[in-house]
Amino acid sequence: MTTRQSSELGYFVRGQAETLVGDAPLDVAATRYGIVNNLNHLQDEMTQHGGNLCCQTSPHDGTAAYFAQALTSTSTVALMDGMPPVPVWLRWNADGSSSRAVVTLRAYMTGASTGTFRVYLRPFQPDISRALSSPLAGGGGRIADITTTSTTVVTLRTIVYFERLTAADLLTLPGIDAIGGVASVRLLLAQVEVWCLTSVGGTHPRIESVHVREWVG
Amino acid sequence: MAAGIVPERAVTIGRTAVVSAVPPQGTDWAAAGAAYDLLDGMPSALIPFCNPQILLTKTARSLTFTTWPRYQCTHRMWIFCVFVHSGGSVPSSGFGTGGTVGVTGTFTFTDPSGGTSTFRTSTAGRLFYHVETVNRAAYATEQDMTCSLLSDDESGLWGFGCYELPRPSLACAAADLTTSDAGMDSDTLRAGMPITDDATGRGAGFLGLTMTALRDSCRRTGLFAGAPLFSTESGTYTEVFKSPPIVLGRAIYNGDTTRTMEVAFYAMADPGSTGSLKLTMASGATVTVAISATTMTKHRTSIAIDCEDLTAADGRRATRDDTCTVELKVASGAGAVTLYTILGGEGTPAVTELLDDSIRPPKRLPPQYLFGRKRSP
Numbered sequence: 001m002t003t004r005q006s007s008e009l010g011y012f013v014r015g016q017a018e019t020l021v022g023d024a025p026l027d028v029a030a031t032r033y034g035i036v037n038n039l040n041h042l043q044d045e046m047t048q049h050g051g052n053l054c055c056q057t058s059p060h061d062g063t064a065a066y067f068a069q070a071l072t073s074t075s076t077v078a079l080m081d082g083m084p085p086v087p088v089w090l091r092w093n094a095d096g097s098s099s100r101a102v103v104t105l106r107a108y109m110t111g112a113s114t115g116t117f118r119v120y121l122r123p124f125q126p127d128i129s130r131a132l133s134s135p136l137a138g139g140g141g142r143i144a145d146i147t148t149t150s151t152t153v154v155t156l157r158t159i160v161y162f163e164r165l166t167a168a169d170l171l172t173l174p175g176i177d178a179i180g181g182v183a184s185v186r187l188l189l190a191q192v193e194v195w196c197l198t199s200v201g202g203t204h205p206r207i208e209s210v211h212v213r214e215w216v217g
Numbered sequence: 218m219a220a221g222i223v224p225e226r227a228v229t230i231g232r233t234a235v236v237s238a239v240p241p242q243g244t245d246w247a248a249a250g251a252a253y254d255l256l257d258g259m260p261s262a263l264i265p266f267c268n269p270q271i272l273l274t275k276t277a278r279s280l281t282f283t284t285w286p287r288y289q290c291t292h293r294m295w296i297f298c299v300f301v302h303s304g305g306s307v308p309s310s311g312f313g314t315g316g317t318v319g320v321t322g323t324f325t326f327t328d329p330s331g332g333t334s335t336f337r338t339s340t341a342g343r344l345f346y347h348v349e350t351v352n353r354a355a356y357a358t359e360q361d362m363t364c365s366l367l368s369d370d371e372s373g374l375w376g377f378g379c380y381e382l383p384r385p386s387l388a389c390a391a392a393d394l395t396t397s398d399a400g401m402d403s404d405t406l407r408a409g410m411p412i413t414d415d416a417t418g419r420g421a422g423f424l425g426l427t428m429t430a431l432r433d434s435c436r437r438t439g440l441f442a443g444a445p446l447f448s449t450e451s452g453t454y455t456e457v458f459k460s461p462p463i464v465l466g467r468a469i470y471n472g473d474t475t476r477t478m479e480v481a482f483y484a485m486a487d488p489g490s491t492g493s494l495k496l497t498m499a500s501g502a503t504v505t506v507a508i509s510a511t512t513m514t515k516h517r518t519s520i521a522i523d524c525e526d527l528t529a530a531d532g533r534r535a536t537r538d539d540t541c542t543v544e545l546k547v548a549s550g551a552g553a554v555t556l557y558t559i560l561g562g563e564g565t566p567a568v569t570e571l572l573d574d575s576i577r578p579p580k581r582l583p584p585q586y587l588f589g590r591k592r593s594p
Binding site for chain 1: 225226227228229230232245249252253255256259260262265266267268296298343344346375376378380383421424425428431432435440441442443458459460462463465467468469470471472473525527531532538
């Protein structure tokens with residue numbers, strides 16, 4: 001499966017400007033096709049895999065893991081210690097769904113057990129008086145779990161997204177206008193959090209880096 | 218005044234009417250104009266959210282990043298995660314899960330345009346945002362952005378990023394995207410309107426004239442960023458980040474496999490010493506930069522990175538992420554070398570590009586048509 005839907009050629013073609021000056025015949029199909037192709041391609045490139053939204057890797061400190069969490073009960077769900085919520089901007093697709101946040105973790109377990117990292121996408125929460133609620137408590141967010149048993153650093157990847165948003169969902173999603181008062185709702189402002197759960201046997205999950213990019217699949 | 222209205226959603230441009238013998242302007246061109254405005258008004262991630270792990274004190278600290286902003290941007294959103302921690306060490310409990318109740322402080326941020334915000338912080342880390350009104354008169358394709366951070370208590374800066382905000386509408390002035398909004402007035406795309414209107418500069422011809430500039434403007438400005446304040450006295454390369462950042466460039470032309478990532482960083486060496494910064498991509502490229510300045514100085518380099526693989530569902534080449542390993546060492550002398558901030562992105566685009574043989578019409582079109590000129594039989 002290829003990822004290109006709207007740009008038939010899949011790449012940008014040069015030379016449009018030179019054919020569109022003076023008496024050049026705009027109604028020549030190749031020229032017009034080229035412009036449409038290029039616009040579609042740029043839309044793809046700007047929204048398909050998108051730019052990076054986060055490169056949350058820490059300065060190298062030699063030995064200590066970056067984001068760590070100690071869990072002793074399999075029923076515990078905890079925000080990874082020291083990991084701030086990551087703000088993300090999600091764009092609207094033509095069909096009304098939102099773009100997706102591709103979250104890549106570099107993580108491991110300190111001992112032989114299974115750890116689950118819960119990637120939680122929810123509306124941006126600028127209000128500092130509100131404590132972060134557990135993803136188990138709902139709140140209009142979306143969850144994607146990644147499980148590993150590795151005791152060496154591995155790359156874990158998942159995708160979270162708001163799709164086919166309901167009216168209730170929309171009410172929970174602040175647009176840029178609600179934040180900055182300077183634009184209308186052309187992007188959704190959300191945040192990605194990484195929680196962990198199901199740590200057994202006294203071993204603990206560790207995360208060395210978090211990487212987020214947007215992707216319109 | 219005519220304006221380009223930025224649609225709220227991506228636009229699907231119909232292609233069925235874009236064939237010979239149908240009017241060159243009409244409903245399909247209205248969609249194309251909307252797509253143009255969407256691309257023109259969309260923002261960039263100038264400084265991708267990174268983790269400086271900086272301790273803020275009552276002495277203001279400045280962070281300088283070199284970025285490549287878009288002229289169209291009028292407002293930027295700066296986001297920080299700041300929390301109070303007494304004693305100068307990282308708290309044992311995480312954000313929102315503990316900390317010393319009742320310990321609060323304030324944190325003041327000054328943006329590059331001079332705007333300031335002051336926030337009330339606590340031991341529970343939170344996201345704070347500040348909206349900068351950009352001074353576009355000072356616009357340059359490459360800008361050093363210095364922000365100032367000040368705290369009245371010991372606070373930790375554990376998240377930091379800067380993103381441009383989208384534009385709802387764009388002025389229809391000149392066609393130069395580096396000096397004006399260059400919005401597209403869709404009214405000039407109605408059937409019966411001139412292909413190119415000399416008075417307004419609009420019409421379908423405008424889309425063609427601005428296509429290359431729009432391609433450059435839509436670059437991925439920020440691919441990774443960091444403010445590690447990393448210092449070493451070692452004569453062997455030491456990795457700066459715990460895990461290397463992942464980057465992926467745009468695939469623009471047919472056959473592209475790589476894109477050039479510009480990298481700008483601020484570093485210095487102790488007097489009498491020199492240093493070296495080394496970048497190594499998982500895709501194979503390597504570059505080193507000598508550091509000899511004894512005050513914090515901007516350095517520039519560039520390196521080849523993967524661009525998207527159009528045949529892979531997730532865009533990655535060779536089913537692996539292209540990571541950028543950043544290493545630092547002392548090259549000579551007994552002092553230390555320090556890396557303050559680093560940012561990688563597609564950088565400032567080339568201004569001029571010549572036509573080449575990559576231009577090909579789609580196969581379904583009659584071969585005699587090659588971009589507006591009929592070939593001789």
